[in-house]
Structure formats: structure tokens, C-alpha cells
Amino acid sequence: MNIERVDHILEKHEYKHSAIISIMQDAQGIENYLSEDTLRYISEKMELKLTRIFDIATFYKTFSLVPRGRHTIRVCCGTACHLGGAVKNLEQIQRKIHIQEGETTDDRMFSLETVNCLGACALAPVMVISEDYYDAVNPGNIEEILSPYRSGPEV
Amino acid sequence: MKVPITIDGQMVQIDQRVPIIDAAKKAGIVIPTLCYHEALKPYGSCRLCMVEIIMNKQRRLVTACNFPVEGGMEVFTDTAKLRHIRKMIIELLLARCPDVPSLHTMAKQMGIKSSRFKKQGAAECILCGLCVRFCEEVVGVSAIGLANRGIDREVATPFKVASDVCIGCGSCTYICPTGCIEMLPDEKTPQMRRMNIGKHSLNPCINDFNCETCPVEKEFFEDMRLVVAEFRSN
Numbered sequence: 001m002n003i004e005r006v007d008h009i010l011e012k013h014e015y016k017h018s019a020i021i022s023i024m025q026d027a028q029g030i031e032n033y034l035s036e037d038t039l040r041y042i043s044e045k046m047e048l049k050l051t052r053i054f055d056i057a058t059f060y061k062t063f064s065l066v067p068r069g070r071h072t073i074r075v076c077c078g079t080a081c082h083l084g085g086a087v088k089n090l091e092q093i094q095r096k097i098h099i100q101e102g103e104t105t106d107d108r109m110f111s112l113e114t115v116n117c118l119g120a121c122a123l124a125p126v127m128v129i130s131e132d133y134y135d136a137v138n139p140g141n142i143e144e145i146l147s148p149y150r151s152g153p154e155v
Numbered sequence: 156m157k158v159p160i161t162i163d164g165q166m167v168q169i170d171q172r173v174p175i176i177d178a179a180k181k182a183g184i185v186i187p188t189l190c191y192h193e194a195l196k197p198y199g200s201c202r203l204c205m206v207e208i209i210m211n212k213q214r215r216l217v218t219a220c221n222f223p224v225e226g227g228m229e230v231f232t233d234t235a236k237l238r239h240i241r242k243m244i245i246e247l248l249l250a251r252c253p254d255v256p257s258l259h260t261m262a263k264q265m266g267i268k269s270s271r272f273k274k275q276g277a278a279e280c281i282l283c284g285l286c287v288r289f290c291e292e293v294v295g296v297s298a299i300g301l302a303n304r305g306i307d308r309e310v311a312t313p314f315k316v317a318s319d320v321c322i323g324c325g326s327c328t329y330i331c332p333t334g335c336i337e338m339l340p341d342e343k344t345p346q347m348r349r350m351n352i353g354k355h356s357l358n359p360c361i362n363d364f365n366c367e368t369c370p371v372e373k374e375f376f377e378d379m380r381l382v383v384a385e386f387r388s389n
Contacts, residue, residue: 050300
């Protein structure tokens with residue numbers, strides 16, 4: 001846990017209880033997940049009950065309590081994408097990076113998630129890696145999409 | 156300021172903005188509830204206290220425990236529509252928790268013989284939130300809270316590990332309407348008490364003291380190994 005950065009985030013939001021979700025989102029931005037220490041620290045500093053924070057952290061799917069890979073692959077399985085073959089794409093990704101949904105690769109490079117809609121149904125089937133959107137994904141071009149992310153730091 | 160309202164044809168004078176359930180109590184009418192408790196703030200999660208009201212010539216369904224009264228309001232607590240709704244709620248609860256005696260008593264009172272829904276496991280917790288709210292509002296420690304959402308929603312301690320703030324007062328055991336939180340003496344330290352929800356323990360170890368397979372322990376040993384290695388290399 002990076003105490004200085006967490007302190008800075010808390011400072012920025014003026015320790016407001018109403019800003020807890022924003023604080024947690026920013027805190028998650030540091031390590032790409034919320035560690036137990038971070039949440040305990042936030043709870044102590046903000047004088048907010050830990051049960052409340054844990055409730056929020058487990059309620060929202062965006063928050064992760066387990067370490068995640070550098071790149072999060074979000075495969076949309078909403079109605080339009082499902083019809084467009086999202087399940088086939090998901091299976092292909094699972095074969096390529098050898099992890100199941102909700103897991104992280106051993107080299108901490110990728111985490112795989114499914115989401116119910118990304119709000120880009122016209123581009124179905126959609127997939128998001130980190131912050132980049134990919135449209136009309138099919139099992140054939142998945143390797144091509146994944147390869148730039150496979151090696152080393154941020155691309 | 157007192158305002159007149161009508162409950163099942165009875166006129167009651169009651170303070171403005173108090174919940175309907177208080178007015179009903181004054182009129183001697185019992186509204187079935189599961190998540191309501193006088194000592195706690197209304198929560199409105201069990202939906203059993205549904206009543207029908209007529210306000211501003213509009214008929215609507217509200218929860219009696221947290222809906223404030225207003226002058227001229229007409230309240231009905233036992234209409235066909237309400238009986239239908241309550242029956243549905245009890246049947247759904249019975250499908251979730253088939254072995255809870257208090258639910259069976261309630262079902263019998265409403266003339267329900269068995270649930271028409273498929274039984275889903277044998278959970279005992281109905282997620283009324285009484286234990287969580289009691290721990291927060293009355294005891295003031297907030298050792299337990301609600302976690303996850305949807306079908307995974309459950310009562311749990313933060314990170315599902317031994318709570319460091321639980322004082323073992325047993326309030327949660329006392330207040331639980333379904334008796335799903337049981338209080339046991341701790342095997343290792345008999346003067347300590349532990350609370351369990353089904354297989355899930357509220358305060359002590361998550362891994363049932365199987366330290367060899369515990370992730371927390373494993374991490375600790377990893378760290379120790381690193382420290383020892385560093386120490387040796389120096």
C-alpha cells in the first residue's frame with residue numbers, strides 16, 4: 001500500500017463520507033485492486049465503519065479485493081454481443097491465455113472478466129482491454145488483438 | 156402536531172411524520188413484520204408490513220414501517236391484494252429457508268400449507284439486516300455487515316476473517332428472528348464466545364483452524380522465507 005498516495009486521495013476528497021465510492025475508485029487506481037490494508041487504512045482515516053466499506057467494495061463489480069493483472073480484459077456478454085458470438089470469443093480467449101473468467105494469469109499480465117453491457121451494442125461483439133475498445137471481435141482476430149499487450153509494460 | 160388518519164375504518168389522532176406502523180399500534184392493529192424493531196431505524200427490507208393507503212385520492216402500496224403518516228390519509232391493513240402479496244413473500248422466504256420455525260408459524264397464520272416454489276438449499280438467514288443494524292445502532296461496534304449483492308448477499312465480517320471489534324455480546328443471536336446466528340463457547344478459549352451463521356463463522360477463523368491450507372498463513376510463511384533468505388545473504 002502506498003500511504004502517501006492514499007493520503008493524497010483522501011485529502012483531495014476532503015475525507016467526505018459521501019465521496020467514499022470515488023475515494024475507493026481512486027485508491028483502486030494505484031494497484032488495480034483494493035488490498036485489505038488499504039481498506040482498513042481508509043476506514044481508520046475517514047472514521048467510517050469497515051463493514052460499510054466492505055459492503056461497498058463487495059457490492060460493486062468494479063472493485064476487486066484480489067490482485068488483478070496489468071490489463072483487464074472485459075468481454076461483453078450482453079444481448080447484442082451474445083448474439084454476435086461473444087461466448088465463442090470468450091472461449092477462444094480462455095484457450096489463448098489459459099485462465100477462466102474471474103482469474104488472473106500467472107505472470108499478472110491479464111485478468112479476464114465478463115460484463116453485461118458496455119453500452120456499445122452497435123459495435124457488437126465488443127471487448128475492452130484496459131481502456132481500449134475493440135469492435136466486431138471474432139475468434140480469428142483475438143490473438144492479433146491480444147499480442148501487443150502480451151509483452152512488458154503499458155503499450 | 157397531531158393529525159387525524161383512518162386505519163381500517165378507525166379514526167386515530169397521531170403525530171405527523173411518524174411511521175404508519177406506530178399509528179396502527181395505537182389503533183390496536185397488528186401488522187406482520189420481520190425486519191422491524193422498535194429500537195432500530197426502519198429499514199423496509201422484508202416487505203411484509205405492506206399496507207394500502209389512499210392519499211390525495213390515489214391508492215398505493217407502501218411499507219408501513221418507514222412511510223410517514225399525513226393528515227387525511229386512509230390506511231387499509233388487510234385487503235385481498237395485501238393478503239396476496241404477503242402470501243407470496245412468505246412463500247418465497249419459505250423456499251429460501253425451509254426449516255425456520257418462525258416462518259412456518261407465520262405461514263400457518265396466513266393459511267399457507269407449503270411453498271409453491273422450489274426449495275433453494277437450506278439457508279436460515281432471511282437478510283432482514285436486524286443483526287447488522289443492532290450491532291451498528293445499539294451496540295455501536297459494527298462487527299458484522301452485509302456483503303456482496305443479489306443472490307450472493309450475506310451477513311459477514313469485513314474480509315470474512317475474525318472480527319477485531321466484536322465484543323461477543325450476543326445481541327445478534329438475540330435479535331435474529333430466524334435463529335440462524337448461534338452463540339457457542341470457543342473451543343480453545345472457553346471464556347470467549349463465537350457466533351455462527353450456518354457453516355459461516357462470524358468472528359473467528361475462516362479456515363476452521365486448518366493453518367496448512369490457509370492463504371493468510373501461506374503469505375506469512377512466504378514473507379518469513381524472504382526475510383530469512385535476506386538475513387542469510389547478509
